[in-house]
Amino acid sequence: GQNIDQPTEMTATEGAIVQINCTYQTSGFNGLFWYQQHAGEAPTFLSYNVLDGLEEKGRFSSFLSRSKGYSYLLLKELQMKDSASYLCHNAGNMLTFGGGTRLMVKP
Amino acid sequence: DTEVTQTPKHLVMGMTNKKSLKCEQHMGHRAMYWYKQKAKKPPELMFVYSYEKLSINESVPSRFSPECPNSSLLNLHLHALQPEDSALYLCASSQARGLNTEAFFGQGTRLTVV
Numbered sequence: 001g002q003n004i005d006q007p008t009e010m011t012a013t014e015g016a017i018v019q020i021n022c023t024y025q026t027s028g029f030n031g032l033f034w035y036q037q038h039a040g041e042a043p044t045f046l047s048y049n050v051l052d053g054l055e056e057k058g059r060f061s062s063f064l065s066r067s068k069g070y071s072y073l074l075l076k077e078l079q080m081k082d083s084a085s086y087l088c089h090n091a092g093n094m095l096t097f098g099g100g101t102r103l104m105v106k107p
Numbered sequence: 108d109t110e111v112t113q114t115p116k117h118l119v120m121g122m123t124n125k126k127s128l129k130c131e132q133h134m135g136h137r138a139m140y141w142y143k144q145k146a147k148k149p150p151e152l153m154f155v156y157s158y159e160k161l162s163i164n165e166s167v168p169s170r171f172s173p174e175c176p177n178s179s180l181l182n183l184h185l186h187a188l189q190p191e192d193s194a195l196y197l198c199a200s201s202q203a204r205g206l207n208t209e210a211f212f213g214q215g216t217r218l219t220v221v
């Protein structure tokens with residue numbers, strides 16, 4: 001939906017840092033959301049960027065470059081519980097999601 | 108209250124049954140959504156209601172029929188479903204369609220069609 005591209009799967013080690021990239025179509029841009037979804041559970045809101053730059057929230061940070069149609073979610077000090085899908089969403093008039101990135105954190 | 112409540116949590120229905128999924132929120136949100144999610148896939152948008160009017164129908168088969176009785180409630184009526192319709196059905200709400208506010212999701216109804 002909305003030409004959002006994310007890697008399908010990523011694997012990282014507990015305690016490490018991982019960056020999940022998202023590119024989106026810049027037309028109709030209205031802010032960029034990241035959601036986390038654990039298997040079998042509802043998506044939960046992580047972050048929102050509407051201006052260029054980095055927003056930091058504890059172990060999670062999200063970056064936006066509007067001119068490049070690019071965002072990333074940075075997860076630091078990975079924990080096993082961070083194993084989940086991460087959904088990137090361009091907040092336009094529709095609440096559609098990209099394919100999501102399934103992150104597996106290994107010991 | 109920042110919850111979106113969905114009932115039932117689990118539902119098993121035959122292909123000839125008629126059932127309804129319910130969703131409720133009391134956050135004053137004016138946009139409500141139905142999604143279908145298959146295993147290991149992202150949520151797929153089905154319907155959007157904005158100010159209690161259906162504003163988006165993503166080419167969903169007529170065996171799924173949404174209804175928004177008031178600003179707090181959203182129903183999804185199911186009739187003559189197929190086994191491939193088995194999925195997690197998520198309801199969400201946001202302040203209004205198009206505004207830069209996050210969506211709040213219910214925990215979903217796990218539907219199995221037999």
